Amino acid sequence: MTIHTVLFDLDGTLIDSLPLIQKTYQKVFDLMQIPWGNAEVMTLIGLPLKEIAVQFAGEDRWEDFLKRYQYHYALEHDEMTRMYPGTLEMLEVLKDKGCSMGIVTSKSRAGALRSTSYLGLDRYMEVIITAEDVTRHKPQPDPVLKALEEMKAQAQTTAYVGDSPFDILAAKQAEVVSIGVTWGMAEGKQLARHEPDHLLEGWEDLFGLI
Known part of the structure; x- marks a missing residue:
């Protein structure tokens, strides 16, 4: 049909936008001292950012993760998108x-x-x-x-x-x-x-x- x-x-x-997404995640992981590991976070692209934030930053820090991600993503959005x-x-x-x-x-x-x-x-x-x-x-x-x-x-x-x-x-x-x-x-x-x-x-x- x-x-x-x-x-x-x-x-x-x-x-x-994947290079920008990865760069932003790496920045936030570094700032929040979250182990980058084998870049598992990149396999989760397609899920809402809040779900990813909770998974890696925990229930007590996900909002901070979210804010940091949105800030750093916006900084280089036009240059890298x-x-x-x-x-x-x-x-x-x-x-x-x-x-x-x-x-x-x-x-x-x-x-x-x-x-x-x-x-x-x-x-x-x-x-x-x-x-x-x-x-x-x-x-x-x-x-x-x-x-x-x-x-x-x-x-x-x-x-x-x-x-x-x-x-x-x-x-x-x-x-x-x-x-x-x-x-x-x-x-x-x-x-x-x-x-x-x-x-x-x-x-x-x-x-x-x-």
């Missing part, structure tokens, strides 16, 4: 095809809107679903279902595109078409283990599905 609605994850999918090559062109193609588009991210609303506004992504999106919009987050289906509800879209003609296993799992539970990209957080082999409906090596692979 042809896809009429495409939902996108943000970090690691549309925007190349950019779109992946071909992203803008891909959005133009989908727009020309009459496709409806939205973003489903675990990022805070303030952070998501800053990135999408700075890069000009917001003008393509009918909805931007963020961490504040649902109580259960990816890998639960709730954020994807929220987007479907707001866009009045049908699951069977909707795809969710993301770079992490959390995205694939959320898409499957929401019963939309699950599409993984190989240029973000997880390698293609890791995503393939979760059996997405499609795996993109480049944005051009998406056009034949729309």
Whole structure:
């Protein structure tokens, strides 16, 4: 069945923000004297920042972690945030095809809107679903279902595109078409283990599905 609605994850999918995210985490871990270890925190990208803060800083320090992260992330946001090559062109193609588009991210609303506004992504999106919009987050289906509800879209003609296993799992539970990209957080082999409906090596692979 042809896809009429495409939902996108943000970090690691549309925007190349992973170096900034890692640099910010390393700074906060150092300031708070939290062992960096084997960079396990990077495997959790896609979860809400609060959940990550609680896991690594504990119930007594998570708010301090959160504030420090948001401060240091904002300092270098504009310098270190950019779109992946071909992203803008891909959005133009989908727009020309009459496709409806939205973003489903675990990022805070303030952070998501800053990135999408700075890069000009917001003008393509009918909805931007963020961490504040649902109580259960990816890998639960709730954020994807929220987007479907707001866009009045049908699951069977909707795809969710993301770079992490959390995205694939959320898409499957929401019963939309699950599409993984190989240029973000997880390698293609890791995503393939979760059996997405499609795996993109480049944005051009998406056009034949729309």
